[in-house]
Amino acid sequence: MFVLTLTYVAPLVAVDAEMDAHVAWLKQGFAAGVFVAAGRQIPRTGGIILALGERALIEELVKTDPFATAGVATYAVTEFRATMVGDGYEGLQA
Structure with missing residues (x-):
């Protein structure tokens, strides 16, 4: 399993301009069975997949x-x- 840590290196306005495309990319990863979970870091400095x-x-x-x-x-x-x-997450074990 992998933890993918995204770190924003541009202002949030630039990040938000790419958000729709990023979400579409995430949906493809979920559909392919590669992604298990994804979300923003708090505070909003990046994300985790x-x-x-x-x-x-x-x-x-x-x-x-x-x-x-x-x-x-x-x-x-x-x-x-x-x-x-x-319990219920046994499929994540190696």
């Missing part, structure tokens, strides 16, 4: 995010193995 798949696929996928292609956000990709999960 939980993703499943191979590292190479994930690293290529984040390059296609409209936030990345427009230069309004950068990504950090952190891989981890969920060895403990709550």
Whole structure:
């Protein structure tokens, strides 16, 4: 599993200008079964996406995010193995 940490590197007005395209990109990731959860950081300095798949696929996928292609956000990709999960989340364990 991967934690994708987005950090905004442009003013929020520039981020918001790319929001519709970013949300469409997220929907594609969910439909493909790659994304598990996504949302904004609080305070609004970026976002977090939980993703499943191979590292190479994930690293290529984040390059296609409209936030990345427009230069309004950068990504950090952190891989981890969920060895403990709550009831109902067993599918997230490695």
